[in-house]
Amino acid sequence: MSAVTTDRSAAPVLQLDNVGFSYGNVHALRDVSINVRQGEVTCVLGDNGAGKSTLIKIIAGLHDYTDGAMKLDGVECRFASPRAAQAGGIATVYQDLALAPLMSVWRNFFLGNELRKGPLRTLDIARMKRICDEELTKMGVVIPDLDRPVGGLSGGQRQCIAIARAIYFGARVIILDEPTAALGVKQSSVVLRYIVKARDAGLGVIFITHNPHHAYLVGNHFVILKLGRVVLDAHRDALTLEQLTREMAGGQELEELSHELSGVDPGRVAAPAEVAPGHVESPVLNPDELAAIEREEEEEQTA
Amino acid sequence: MTAAAIEPSRGEAARDDRVAHRPLAARLLSRPEVGSLIGAIVIFALFMAVAPPFRNVANVGTILYGASTIGIMAVPVALLMIGGEFDLSAGVAVTTSGLSASLLAWNFGLNVWVGILLALVVSVAVGAFNGWLLFKTGLPSFLVTLATFFILQGVNLGVTRLLTGNVATADITDMDGFHSAHTMFGSEVTVGPVTLKITVLYWVVLTLVAAYVLLRTRVGNWIFAVGGDAAAARAVGVPVKATKIGLFMAVGFCAWLSGMHLLFQFNTVQSGEGVGKEFIFIIAAVIGGCLLTGGYGSVVGASIGALIFGMTQLGINYAGWNPDWFKTFLGVMLLLATIVNVYVKKKADLR
Numbered sequence: 039m040s041a042v043t044t045d046r047s048a049a050p051v052l053q054l055d056n057v058g059f060s061y062g063n064v065h066a067l068r069d070v071s072i073n074v075r076q077g078e079v080t081c082v083l084g085d086n087g088a089g090k091s092t093l094i095k096i097i098a099g100l101h102d103y104t105d106g107a108m109k110l111d112g113v114e115c116r117f118a119s120p121r122a123a124q125a126g127g128i129a130t131v132y133q134d135l136a137l138a139p140l141m142s143v144w145r146n147f148f149l150g151n152e153l154r155k156g157p158l159r160t161l162d163i164a165r166m167k168r169i170c171d172e173e174l175t176k177m178g179v180v181i182p183d184l185d186r187p188v189g190g191l192s193g194g195q196r197q198c199i200a201i202a203r204a205i206y207f208g209a210r211v212i213i214l215d216e217p218t219a220a221l222g223v224k225q226s227s228v229v230l231r232y233i234v235k236a237r238d239a240g241l242g243v244i245f246i247t248h249n250p251h252h253a254y255l256v257g258n259h260f261v262i263l264k265l266g267r268v269v270l271d272a273h274r275d276a277l278t279l280e281q282l283t284r285e286m287a288g289g290q291e292l293e294e295l296s297h298e299l300s301g302v303d304p305g306r307v308a309a310p311a312e313v314a315p316g317h318v319e320s321p322v323l324n325p326d327e328l329a330a331i332e333r334e335e336e337e338e339q340t341a
Numbered sequence: 342m343t344a345a346a347i348e349p350s351r352g353e354a355a356r357d358d359r360v361a362h363r364p365l366a367a368r369l370l371s372r373p374e375v376g377s378l379i380g381a382i383v384i385f386a387l388f389m390a391v392a393p394p395f396r397n398v399a400n401v402g403t404i405l406y407g408a409s410t411i412g413i414m415a416v417p418v419a420l421l422m423i424g425g426e427f428d429l430s431a432g433v434a435v436t437t438s439g440l441s442a443s444l445l446a447w448n449f450g451l452n453v454w455v456g457i458l459l460a461l462v463v464s465v466a467v468g469a470f471n472g473w474l475l476f477k478t479g480l481p482s483f484l485v486t487l488a489t490f491f492i493l494q495g496v497n498l499g500v501t502r503l504l505t506g507n508v509a510t511a512d513i514t515d516m517d518g519f520h521s522a523h524t525m526f527g528s529e530v531t532v533g534p535v536t537l538k539i540t541v542l543y544w545v546v547l548t549l550v551a552a553y554v555l556l557r558t559r560v561g562n563w564i565f566a567v568g569g570d571a572a573a574a575r576a577v578g579v580p581v582k583a584t585k586i587g588l589f590m591a592v593g594f595c596a597w598l599s600g601m602h603l604l605f606q607f608n609t610v611q612s613g614e615g616v617g618k619e620f621i622f623i624i625a626a627v628i629g630g631c632l633l634t635g636g637y638g639s640v641v642g643a644s645i646g647a648l649i650f651g652m653t654q655l656g657i658n659y660a661g662w663n664p665d666w667f668k669t670f671l672g673v674m675l676l677l678a679t680i681v682n683v684y685v686k687k688k689a690d691l692r
């Protein structure tokens with residue numbers, strides 16, 4: 039399938055032209071071009087290690103790109119730090135969440151964006167706690183004591199804090215790196231609804247996920263990364279959920295998987311046994327798959 | 342049982358009934374300075390019982406003086422530790438500061454105050470250099486400041502010898518500006534039976550200011566964050582470098598204050614002084630509840646740690662014990678206070 043780029047009237051707020059990035063000898067991104075428009079949800083999909091997090095770290099100001107150009111409002115820019123990106127109106131939920139474990143919930147929520155009052159610029163603790171409480175309640179998570187360190191909360195609760203924080207502070211672009219990864223069904227649906235709300239409010243949303251169903255529920259356009267390259271950049275009009283799922287899985291692989299797994303007998307209960315290290319048999323990969331993996335590895339090395 | 346009885350009522354849905362309200366006592370006990378407070382009370386009671394001069398009100402001034410000379414440095418060292426870094430050069434940096442003021446003023450025939458200001462520049466620059474080196478090399482601050490520790494130690498001895506041919510600076514008593522500077526850094530006031538050194542005032546003010554900054558300002562929030570998780574702090578827009586370098590500079594500033602007291606207390610500075618003091622500052626901070634790994638702690642705790650020092654140092658004397666045992670006593674104190682800190686915190690967190 040050929041890549042479809044739709045011609046949209048609005049100018050993109052954020053534009054990446056042939057951006058490349060390397061971690062030493064690992065070329066994590068190569069020639070990546072995407073456009074992020076305000077009032078739209080841009081979904082970025084791809085396998086583990088495809089380069090999704092690297093891509094958003096460049097946009098968030100955590101990494102500086104090595105090739106190509108990034109443009110904010112059409113002006114070429116390099117963010118010196120995440121603080122500079124935030125000043126440009128970009129808020130991010132990182133995959134590793136970026137919370138300080140020993141600090142309380144409300145301090146984490148406002149970290150880097152503290153509210154202050156009075157001539158001494160004292161922290162406005164009462165107001166910060168109130169806002170933090172309101173925002174978390176709106177997300178449907180209950181954290182009874184905002185003075186507790188976040189290190190003691192559940193993974194999903196922490197994720198909700200990071201998401202609520204980005205949504206609260208995002209001025210123009212919100213980036214969410216696998217925001218629903220640790221969430222239950224209820225909270226996931228809240229996050230998806232928030233993404234739609236953020237879009238309606240006129241924000242540009244970059245939504246990274248492994249779940250094509252989630253992506254298709256909210257996405258305006260879809261970018262699939264593979265081994266650091268864009269292999270698909272399509273508008274929703276040009277793509278069905280089935281196509282998206284198929285593209286993500288790399289063609290018929292998914293059909294093969296479902297075919298293969300149909301023989302596993304999910305109802306079976308095996309006899310209990312103690313297993314020596316290394317004695318769980320690996321699933322049999324078919325020759326096509328092995329060949330594909332080898333090809334990809336070669337491609338990596340020659341790149 | 343009916344289905345309606347099992348399902349929680351709608352209005353209650355927003356509250357999590359597994360979390361009981363935390364009693365006030367538990368919240369107080371989970372403060373980082375609890376261990377040091379308990380320690381201070383125990384030490385106080387001990388010496389009240391065994392050392393008769395300890396009960397004499399007039400000695401309060403002496404004890405507080407001892408505590409203040411350590412506390413002035415323990416406060417910034419605690420802040421730095423909460424910010425995730427160490428400064429092993431803090432002890433000799435005090436000497437460097439005193440030497441700078443004295444040598445510069447003496448050799449160039451300057452007003453003492455000019456020497457004092459130049460020493461301030463030197464001290465803050467040493468702090469900034471430590472911070473800069475930390476980021477430039479990417480090495481742990483333990484190593485970087487260990488290097489500075491040796492460098493300064495050598496410079497202190499070498500430069501003093503070079504300029505004076507001696508191991509100590511010349512007496513500056515008769516130089517311009519000495520008397521006003523002495524009032525500023527070495528004077529004392531008598532309140533009833535108690536004579537208080539001006540360092541006690543500086544110590545208290547520093548503790549209050551630092552506690553305010555740490556708990557009630559944006560910078561304080563950043564200090565906790567860069568110590569707890571520097572990468573996360575940077576990712577959400579905290580200026581990590583500026584915060585850490587600023588903390589090293591704060592240590593430099595306090596080393597200057599301390600160094601000026603050293604100079605104007607004795608009118609001359611021994612160039613070999615200060616070695617080993619850095620650990621005393623760190624110990625005071627740790628007794629006060631600062632985590633060695635950063636991100637957690639209290640300056641009030643560090644000041645209580647300094648107070649424990651002051652009491653122990655004199656208490657051993659007053660009790661007529663052999664002062665050889667001071668360090669042993671200290672080691673035991675450190676161990677006990679840290680164990681109490683960990684234990685109390687665990688208990689309180691579970692309540």
Ligand SMILES: Nc1ncnc2c1ncn2[C@@H]1O[C@H](COP(=O)(O)OP(=O)(O)OP(=O)(O)O)[C@@H](O)[C@H]1O
Pocket residue numbers: 061064066084085086087088089090091092093133
């Ligand atoms: N700090 C790093 N140093 C070296 N290589 C890295 C680093 N971070 C990522 N990489 C490499 O860059 C590539 C892209 O990683 P990235 O984290 O962007 O993947 P991803 O698409 O976010 O994957 P996932 O879905 O698992 O989150 C991978 O090959 C990874 O091994």
Ligand SMILES: [Mg+2]
Pocket residue numbers: 090091092133215
């Ligand atoms: Mg990732």
